[in-house]
Amino acid sequence: MVEIQVHEDGCRGCRMCVDICPTTVFEYDEEKRICVVRHQEDCIACLSCAYLCPSGALAHANFHTVKNFYRDLAFCEKMERFL
C-alpha cells in the first residue's frame, strides 16, 4: 500500500491536497489547522497532491515509479548533488 507522510510543521493548512485528491484521501483538521491522511488505502499514487503542495510537505513511499518522458535529464543527474 502507498504510504503518505505529512510533514506537520511544514503544512500551511491551505487544503489544496484535500481539493485536488481524486480519491479523497485527505481531510482538513479544523483544530490543528493542517491536513491529515484519512484514507491512505485509497491513494492511487497519482502524486497530484505532492506536486501541488506549496511547502513540499507531502512525501509518498512504496509506490511504483513511472518514468517521466519529459524530464530534464541533464538536471536530474545533478539533483543528487544539491546540498
Place this chain on the structure above:
Amino acid sequence: MSSIPVNIEWLSDCSGCHVAIVDLHEKILTVLQAVNIQRCPVLTDIKGYPKAKLGLVSGAIRSEHDRHAAEEMRKSCDLIVAWGTCAVYGGIAGAGNVHSCEEIFDTVYRNNKTTCSTQCPSSEVSPLEPSVSPLDSVIPVDLYLPGCPPHPAVVFDALLGLVEGRPPRAATKESVCARCKRQMEKSEVDRIRKNSEGVPDPEQCFLSQGYLCMGSVTLDRCLSPCPLNGIPCSGCAGATMQILTEPNRDIRTEIAERMSRLTLIPKEQIVREIERTSKTHYSYTMATPMIGEKPTFLIRKWTEEEREDYEQDHND
C-alpha cells in the same frame, strides 16, 4: 584530524557568500581547526592556486577572468562546490542575459547620465563573455549549495560533512513555505497587490492576500526569514526540484496554480503579471539553462512588451 587544504574563489557576485562563513559565529572555530584556508580573496594574499582538497567557488561566469579563475580552481582542487545561487544558477548577474553586451556598455558607460566618461574601459578590466552562465557551464561541479547566501546552518553542515568525510545532508524537497508560519487560507481577494501596497496581515499567507510571494516555488535554504518578517519571498535560493526537473513546470505557472486556488484571481492574470515583472521574479535563476532554456521562457519578449506599455502610458 589533519587539516584539509581549502581554496575559495570569488567570481561575479556580491561577496555575501563569503560573509555567510563569518555568520557561522563561534562555530567557525570548529571549521577553522579542521581546514587550512589557502587562496581566499577576502582573507589571504595568495595570488596563485595552490593544490587543495576542497574548492568553494561563488559567483557567476560573467567575464573572461571568471572563466579563467574557474578553470584554475578546477585544476587545483579535488572537489568543487558551486557555492551560492550565483554559482549554481547564475544569480542576479544573469539579468545581463536579457540584454546584449553592447546595450549594457551603452547604459553603463557611453550614455550614463551620472558619469562624465563616455569611453568603455579597454584595459585592466576583463572583457565580458557573450552571456552570463552558471559555474557548471564552464567546469564540472561536484556539489551544489544554493542560497543567497546559503544559511550558515547549511554551510556549517556542508563544510563539516566534507571535513569529516561523511556525505553532507542532501537537499530536502521542502520549499520556503514549509518554515513560514503564515496561515494559507482561501480568501475573497480578487486582484494582485503590489508589495508596496498596504500593510500585509502578519498571520495570513501572502498569496491569500494577493501579494506575489515566491515561497512555494523556492528551495528552503534560508529558514524563511523574509516571509516571517513581513516580506514576500523573492526566490533567492532558486527554484524547487520539480520546476528544475520538469520542462512543463515553471515558476509563474506553479505560483499561479496555487494562488488562483487560494484567491478569486484568475490563473492567466497571475501568469501575465509575473511575466510583466519577469526580471524581478526570475532574477536569480534566468541564467541557468534549466530555467532560461525552457521553451516557454520568453523574457526578452515579455520585457519588450512591458517597455512598450510603459512608454505608451507615459506618452499619453
